[in-house]
Amino acid sequence: RLPEGGSGGCQRVAAAEMVRLKLKVACLQLNPAHGDPASSMRTADEHLARLTRDDGVHILLLPEMAFSGYCFDDVADVSRVAETDDGPTVRWCAKHAARLGCTVLCGYPRRVPGAKIRHDEKNGAADADAD
Numbered sequence: 852r853l854p855e856g857g858s859g860g861c862q863r864v865a866a867a868e869m870v871r872l873k874l875k876v877a878c879l880q881l882n883p884a885h886g887d888p889a890s891s892m893r894t895a896d897e898h899l900a901r902l903t904r905d906d907g908v909h910i911l912l913l914p915e916m917a918f919s920g921y922c923f924d925d926v927a928d929v930s931r932v933a934e935t936d937d938g939p940t941v942r943w944c945a946k947h948a949a950r951l952g953c954t955v956l957c958g959y960p961r962r963v964p965g966a967k968i969r970h971d972e973k974n975g976a977a978d979a980d981a982d
Contacts, residue, residue: 881894883916886932902951904952913952930962944956
């Protein structure tokens with residue numbers, strides 16, 4: 852409860868008045884097939900097959916570069932799997948957000964449209980909601 856009258860003190864609140872919010876987070880860490888996001892997405896789909904909307908997950912969280920792998924030899928290597936904001940990772944996230952009724956967060960190598968230099972790929976994050 853907020854402090855009353857700017858006094859800086861907080862009121863005691865009876866347990867019956869309190870609202871307890873629960874947030875259910877599911878995390879998926881996998882060993883991605885380096886440089887083969889499609890294969891890694893299929894593996895993730897297999898791991899998530901048992902998870903349903905009835906499980907009540909609010910957030911499904913995957914790490915950065917979840918499907919592409921993380922370590923690349925050079926700019927050309929990461930450029931092969933870099934995606935735009937409507938790429939496979941964002942679509943994968945949207946599919947599972949709709950299926951599970953939750954928010955999905957996942958990192959991916961992001962290609963910046965209109966970039967002037969080749970090494971302008973960024974470490975992006977996909978954020979897809981159920982709506």
